[in-house]
Amino acid sequence: MTKIRFGQVDYLNTLPVYHALEEGILPFDGELVKGPPTMLNKMLLEGKLHISSMSSIEYARNVDQCMILPNLSVSADGPVQSILLFSRLPVTELDGKTICLTSSSATSVGLLKVLFDHYYHVEARYVTMAPDLDRMMTTGDAALLIGDDAMKEHLKVKRENLPYQVTDLGEVWKQFTGESMVYALWVIRRDFAKAHPEAVNALCQTCLAAKSYAADHLEGLLEKSRRRTGLPIDVLVDYFKTINNEFTEEHRKALLTYYDYCYKSGLIEERVRLAVWGEESV
Numbered sequence: 001m002t003k004i005r006f007g008q009v010d011y012l013n014t015l016p017v018y019h020a021l022e023e024g025i026l027p028f029d030g031e032l033v034k035g036p037p038t039m040l041n042k043m044l045l046e047g048k049l050h051i052s053s054m055s056s057i058e059y060a061r062n063v064d065q066c067m068i069l070p071n072l073s074v075s076a077d078g079p080v081q082s083i084l085l086f087s088r089l090p091v092t093e094l095d096g097k098t099i100c101l102t103s104s105s106a107t108s109v110g111l112l113k114v115l116f117d118h119y120y121h122v123e124a125r126y127v128t129m130a131p132d133l134d135r136m137m138t139t140g141d142a143a144l145l146i147g148d149d150a151m152k153e154h155l156k157v158k159r160e161n162l163p164y165q166v167t168d169l170g171e172v173w174k175q176f177t178g179e180s181m182v183y184a185l186w187v188i189r190r191d192f193a194k195a196h197p198e199a200v201n202a203l204c205q206t207c208l209a210a211k212s213y214a215a216d217h218l219e220g221l222l223e224k225s226r227r228r229t230g231l232p233i234d235v236l237v238d239y240f241k242t243i244n245n246e247f248t249e250e251h252r253k254a255l256l257t258y259y260d261y262c263y264k265s266g267l268i269e270e271r272v273r274l275a276v277w278g279e280e281s282v
């Protein structure tokens, strides 16, 4: 059988699902392919990966090709600490200004545009760039960073007392809608699922077992995260309490709210259904 090519967004927020696989604690006879979200989104859609964690907005754009794996997501209910807009001015004063968007993100770029359109009523100019805060702030008036990049730069801004306002978009989304925000899903290609249903079931079980392992061995997860990012333990402890890797009914409702606003802002072409593996046929 073909070995599963399994994409891994290389940020801390997905690590609870991959830690036990990386360590060989749970069996995984496939290949882990690591990278930023936009790279993995593209690889999955081109058929270079079979399964991957994926920006939730990209699922909505590709429902015909993809299905969602059950009980997995990257979500947060309110402040998320890693989806941050750095700006010289308050967000309400960014009308007509240039916002530099990290080239690593899809969902959070959508979230920023939704909040600008429907919450702040601010119209800005957008430029996509590699995630480098210094360069971004030389080019524009504000910068959107996500994941470990956002957390590291936030720490630097605090330590060096840099004159930037930092807005947590998860917090603003919660103020606006009262909902959680679902940033990423685990998604499988329909063609692979159809051809290898047992392998998909087995991998779903492994991912859930991996999440339990990470929750039961938090020390190991924290130590690995500290080594990987250099972030202090107290920041990491807080972050793993904030990130939720479940996909409950409440998350589904919140995701559909996000998709509704994306549709209103012209970021997705249709209002989508959530097709979850195991709940309907491929």
Ligand SMILES: C=C(O[C@@H]1C=C(C(=O)O)C=C[C@H]1O)C(=O)O
Binding pocket: 009, 011, 013, 014, 037, 054, 055, 056, 074, 080, 082, 083, 104, 105, 106, 107, 108, 109, 146, 147, 148, 183, 184
């Ligand atoms: C909360 C986060 O979720 C991420 C945000 C993504 C996006 O904006 O496209 C994609 C994958 C997630 O890992 C984060 O990375 O900070």
